[in-house]
Amino acid sequence: MTNHWNDLQHTDVAMIIGANPAENHPISFRWLLKARERGGKIISVDPRFTRSSAQADLYSPLRSGTDIAFIGGMINYTLQNNLFHKEYVAKYTNASFIVKKSFKFDDGLFSGFDEATSSYDKTQWAFETDKDGKPLRDEKLENPRSVFQLMKKHYSRYDAETVSTVTGSPKEDFLKVCELFCSTGKAGKAGTIMYAMGTTQHTVGTQNVRSYAMLQLLLGNIGLPGGGVNALRGESNVQGSTDFALLWGDLPGYIGAPKAIPEHATLEAFLEKETPKAGYWSNKPKFVVSLLKAWYGPNATKDNEFAYQMLPKGNKNYSHISLFNAMYKGELEGTFLFGQNPVVGGPNAGKEKESLSNLKWMVAVDLWETETSSFWQKEAGSDPSTIATEVFLLPASSSFEKEGSVTNSSRWMQYRWKAIDSRGEAKADLEIIHILATKIKELYKNESTPAAQPIKALHWEYGHGDHPDIDIVCKEINGYDYKTGKQVPGFGALMDDGSTCSGNWIYSGFYPEEGNNRSKSRDSKNTDGGTNFLNWSYAWPANRRILYNRASADPSGKPWSEERAVINWDASQKKWVGNDIPDFVPTKAPTDEGGTNPFIMLGDGVAGMFVPTLNDGPFPEHYEPFESPVPNVFSSVEMNPTVKVWDGDFNKKGNYKDFPIVATTYRVSEHWQSGSMTRNQEWLSELVAHMYVEISEELAKEKGIKNKDKIVVSSARGDVTAYAMVTKRFKPYKLNGGTIHHIGMPWHFGYKGYATGDTANRLTPHIGDANTMIPEYKAFLCNVRRA
Amino acid sequence: MVEINLNRRQFLKLTGATAATLAVVELGFNEKEVHASTKEFKIAKTTVTPTICCYCGVGCGILVHTNDETVVYTEGDPDNPINEGKLCSKGTTLRQLYTSEKRLTKPLYRAPGSEKWEEKSWDWMYDTIAKRVKETRDKTFVHKENGITVNKTETIASLGGAALDNEETYLLAKLMRGLGVTYIEHQARI
Numbered sequence: 001m002t003n004h005w006n007d008l009q010h011t012d013v014a015m016i017i018g019a020n021p022a023e024n025h026p027i028s029f030r031w032l033l034k035a036r037e038r039g040g041k042i043i044s045v046d047p048r049f050t051r052s053s054a055q056a057d058l059y060s061p062l063r064s065g066t067d068i069a070f071i072g073g074m075i076n077y078t079l080q081n082n083l084f085h086k087e088y089v090a091k092y093t094n095a096s097f098i099v100k101k102s103f104k105f106d107d108g109l110f111s112g113f114d115e116a117t118s119s120y121d122k123t124q125w126a127f128e129t130d131k132d133g134k135p136l137r138d139e140k141l142e143n144p145r146s147v148f149q150l151m152k153k154h155y156s157r158y159d160a161e162t163v164s165t166v167t168g169s170p171k172e173d174f175l176k177v178c179e180l181f182c183s184t185g186k187a188g189k190a191g192t193i194m195y196a197m198g199t200t201q202h203t204v205g206t207q208n209v210r211s212y213a214m215l216q217l218l219l220g221n222i223g224l225p226g227g228g229v230n231a232l233r234g235e236s237n238v239q240g241s242t243d244f245a246l247l248w249g250d251l252p253g254y255i256g257a258p259k260a261i262p263e264h265a266t267l268e269a270f271l272e273k274e275t276p277k278a279g280y281w282s283n284k285p286k287f288v289v290s291l292l293k294a295w296y297g298p299n300a301t302k303d304n305e306f307a308y309q310m311l312p313k314g315n316k317n318y319s320h321i322s323l324f325n326a327m328y329k330g331e332l333e334g335t336f337l338f339g340q341n342p343v344v345g346g347p348n349a350g351k352e353k354e355s356l357s358n359l360k361w362m363v364a365v366d367l368w369e370t371e372t373s374s375f376w377q378k379e380a381g382s383d384p385s386t387i388a389t390e391v392f393l394l395p396a397s398s399s400f401e402k403e404g405s406v407t408n409s410s411r412w413m414q415y416r417w418k419a420i421d422s423r424g425e426a427k428a429d430l431e432i433i434h435i436l437a438t439k440i441k442e443l444y445k446n447e448s449t450p451a452a453q454p455i456k457a458l459h460w461e462y463g464h465g466d467h468p469d470i471d472i473v474c475k476e477i478n479g480y481d482y483k484t485g486k487q488v489p490g491f492g493a494l495m496d497d498g499s500t501c502s503g504n505w506i507y508s509g510f511y512p513e514e515g516n517n518r519s520k521s522r523d524s525k526n527t528d529g530g531t532n533f534l535n536w537s538y539a540w541p542a543n544r545r546i547l548y549n550r551a552s553a554d555p556s557g558k559p560w561s562e563e564r565a566v567i568n569w570d571a572s573q574k575k576w577v578g579n580d581i582p583d584f585v586p587t588k589a590p591t592d593e594g595g596t597n598p599f600i601m602l603g604d605g606v607a608g609m610f611v612p613t614l615n616d617g618p619f620p621e622h623y624e625p626f627e628s629p630v631p632n633v634f635s636s637v638e639m640n641p642t643v644k645v646w647d648g649d650f651n652k653k654g655n656y657k658d659f660p661i662v663a664t665t666y667r668v669s670e671h672w673q674s675g676s677m678t679r680n681q682e683w684l685s686e687l688v689a690h691m692y693v694e695i696s697e698e699l700a701k702e703k704g705i706k707n708k709d710k711i712v713v714s715s716a717r718g719d720v721t722a723y724a725m726v727t728k729r730f731k732p733y734k735l736n737g738g739t740i741h742h743i744g745m746p747w748h749f750g751y752k753g754y755a756t757g758d759t760a761n762r763l764t765p766h767i768g769d770a771n772t773m774i775p776e777y778k779a780f781l782c783n784v785r786r787a
Numbered sequence: 788m789v790e791i792n793l794n795r796r797q798f799l800k801l802t803g804a805t806a807a808t809l810a811v812v813e814l815g816f817n818e819k820e821v822h823a824s825t826k827e828f829k830i831a832k833t834t835v836t837p838t839i840c841c842y843c844g845v846g847c848g849i850l851v852h853t854n855d856e857t858v859v860y861t862e863g864d865p866d867n868p869i870n871e872g873k874l875c876s877k878g879t880t881l882r883q884l885y886t887s888e889k890r891l892t893k894p895l896y897r898a899p900g901s902e903k904w905e906e907k908s909w910d911w912m913y914d915t916i917a918k919r920v921k922e923t924r925d926k927t928f929v930h931k932e933n934g935i936t937v938n939k940t941e942t943i944a945s946l947g948g949a950a951l952d953n954e955e956t957y958l959l960a961k962l963m964r965g966l967g968v969t970y971i972e973h974q975a976r977i
Contacts, residue, residue, distance in 0.1 A: 026876075030873065241948040245971075247976075248969060261935075314937075314941075376902075408839070408845060426892065473954040536867075670876050
């Protein structure tokens with residue numbers, strides 16, 4: 001989230017799209033209801049009339065997979081009706097930049113597309129620059145080659161009629177959403193967009209989010225209370241585990257992992273290639289070297305590139321679908337699972353289960369026996385005698401049987417204390433990881449093979465005994481002066497000469513001195529005068545609660561409006577003051593160079609309306625999902641042309657003729673993710689005991705299905721049997737004159753636990769977004785019949 | 788143990804805090820005497836520890852009441868500014884994560900081709916896993932590729948971690964990269 005949960009109460013209009021917080025983030029909804037008490041409005045845009053829709057002032061349906069059409073239409077509405085915040089757009093975004101003539105857009109394709117590689121030559125999308133390399137600008141936004149004018153032209157195609165035809169949203173509903181949400185373009189008004197996996201799990205997931213950001217920038221809604229683009233995180237520490245880089249492409253703190261390319265062959269070359277000349281990332285060498293010191297300790301020296309060569313360098317995409325494809329092909333021998341259950345939660349889950357039997361060994365660390373760790377059982381439909389996989393199932397402690405911190409969606413790092421000893425012989429993951437590391441290091445102790453070097457070089461000193469000293473881990477994450485051992489006050493103190501270490505620079509500052517682990521801060525008084533709770537927990541980075549808050553003030557440093565003030569420039573004190581930590585150099589005056597550039601992480605200092613670095617284009621453009629019931633109305637290009645298509649048996653594709661119904665998946669309040677944490681509990685299992693599929697009354701009538709009938713839903717990948725829930729919450733969509741049915745189902749079920757049922761993900765495809773490879777769970781084709 | 792905001796609520800003591808009768812009175816339970824006495828009985832002489840809910844990303848505060856043997860009771864943490872004591876259905880049933888009969892309490896091993904789990908000691912599990920990791924690494928480790936030092940193990944994958952603590956994710960990322968693992972993924976994408 002750019003903002004935070006408590007901040008939602010300040011919004012004038014909240015648009016919830018691709019999320020259902022009333023059901024899936026229930027407590028967050030209190031703050032939206034508080035906003036409504038203050039006169040705020042709530043909009044829900046969703047394929048289904050959800051519990052959030054039921055609480056909303058305005059609801060519009062939208063066919064799964066058509067967000068860009070919908071938001072593109074809103075962008076068009078904003079521009080055509082002059083509802084945007086002109087000064088904000090001109091000064092704080094790259095709308096004023098002039099784009100080179102080589103950039104073109106024609107019939108669904110941007111310039112530079114190479115069909116052979118399904119990729120773009122992005123250099124064709126560059127900006128015109130002056131002799132110093134700075135982009136040329138027209139702050140009047142009139143130049144026909146300005147981003148603003150190109151954007152206006154691009155989205156002029158997204159008129160209300162076409163949007164309605166594509167999305168299935170009735171034109172009048174769509175226009176009501178436009179009118180209400182775009183009212184926040186006035187200074188003094190703030191609108192927020194709240195989204196979750198309904199937005200991201202598409203072949204155009206990244207561009208879906210981009211379209212939200214563009215709309216929010218046009219309306220001047222980024223950086224102020226009640227504004228922002230707010231991703232609602234679905235797991236207690238998925239924010240933290242992402243920050244700490246449990247993802248193939250990153251090192252902790254969003255430092256891209258080195259690759260097996262000549263430009264990354266040495267630390268010097270890597271830093272040269274990956275360090276931008278301007279913006280805060282120009283400090284990257286300090287963060288990289290401090291990380292290497294944290295990981296390799298005394299084994300990282302100036303003379304050995306701070307052990308940079310010990311880091312693995314990959315040569316391909318290693319994300320979830322690729323990983324299971326490699327496993328399917330027998331390329332993996334071993335897999336560790338820390339609380340993950342892909343046999344229920346993975347896309348095309350039948351194939352993921354099948355792939356597991358190709359492993360030689362699996363280590364599953366969990367509180368429960370899951371469908372994944374027991375994939376070899378008869379109960380799972382397997383023949384154990386034919387499966388040679390060794391499985392090690394280690395019992396893990398629950399969250400209150402150990403201590404440590406988690407980072408919520410607001411980026412607040414909150415501490416959890418240990419309440420009780422672990423159940424049975426269960427152990428904390430910290431201890432399990434620690435002992436495994438120690439044992440593996442021990443095995444390599446007397447070896448000097450290439451394989452032994454990196455693991456021997458890894459600095460692993462976390463105290464005596466089996467249980468590691470978490471305080472040492474915390475200090476290493478925060479960082480300290482390597483000579484004195486004294487903790488650094490924050491990431492500003494990190495150095496690139498090996499004199500400091502820090503395991504994750506964005507968290508540096510949470511533990512600035514002995515005895516002051518700020519994730520343990522529990523003062524919930526509003527000492528800041530706002531609702532930012534600066535003394536409750538610690539928010540990365542630097543305890544900032546509202547990101548980009550420099551943009552809450554006008555270029556001269558005065559808040560756009562008093563009621564939306566966060567920080568302002570105090571000329572007498574010569575610094576930024578307010579009720580949040582400035583997301584800006586605290587002493588940089590508006591008149592200083594770069595003093596009006598609020599987006600300090602970006603090289604140009606302004607936000608990107610036009611982003612020439614994404615794989616699928618500088619502007620979001622609507623394409624149909626991998627499986628779609630209709631041709632693309634906007635162009636002759638059906639699907640995002642830059643996605644990787646996995647085919648053959650690994651990912652069968654269904655067509656409209658055999659599978660004419662659009663389906664999506666979602667969650668319920670009483671269950672969580674793959675269900676192992678809730679289906680193994682009595683009360684929650686009793687509350688929602690069965691797998692079901694929601695279908696409209698119209699579809700039910702057509703198929704002769706009654707409420708509670710057993711039905712079979714099938715896709716090209718598999719089928720599930722479940723109870724029919726005949727509902728008014730889904731309505732048939734009118735698209736281009738035709739009628740398309742839309743259904744949905746929860747994805748929590750499997751055969752283990754108290755509450756059992758068929759796994760929805762046996763239906764979903766193995767296809768991912770062009771930038772993130774996030775699977776397209778949320779829009780696929782199926783058919784329905786009575787069981 | 789943690790210092791809970793004593794100024795606002797004379798509710799909990801410091802280390803080994805005992806929920807006092809006073810708290811029950813303050814919260815107004817005295818108006819419903821029967822209910823109050825039940826409450827008082829349940830959480831009397833328990834230790835109260837604040838935690839953060841392990842489910843979604845809202846980060847609600849929860850107070851865990853324990854005695855020497857078990858988790859007696861859990862409730863929303865009134866001091867946490869996010870939830871101010873409120874919880875959803877999942878947060879409310881946190882206690883059953885401890886009490887559920889389905890919890891794994893011992894390390895279990897499944898041999899190749901076997902149709903059952905066997906109980907094993909932690910030491911045996913650790914030693915055998917470490918051996919497997921080493922065997923796989925030693926056989927498949929790539930030191931150089933096209934003249935570039937790559938030091939990678941592309942035959943081992945690490946999945947998961949969105950429910951781990953930050954400190955755990957840090958050590959896990961450090962260990963996996965240290966082993967040269969490139970297939971590192973977790974629930975952020977799925």
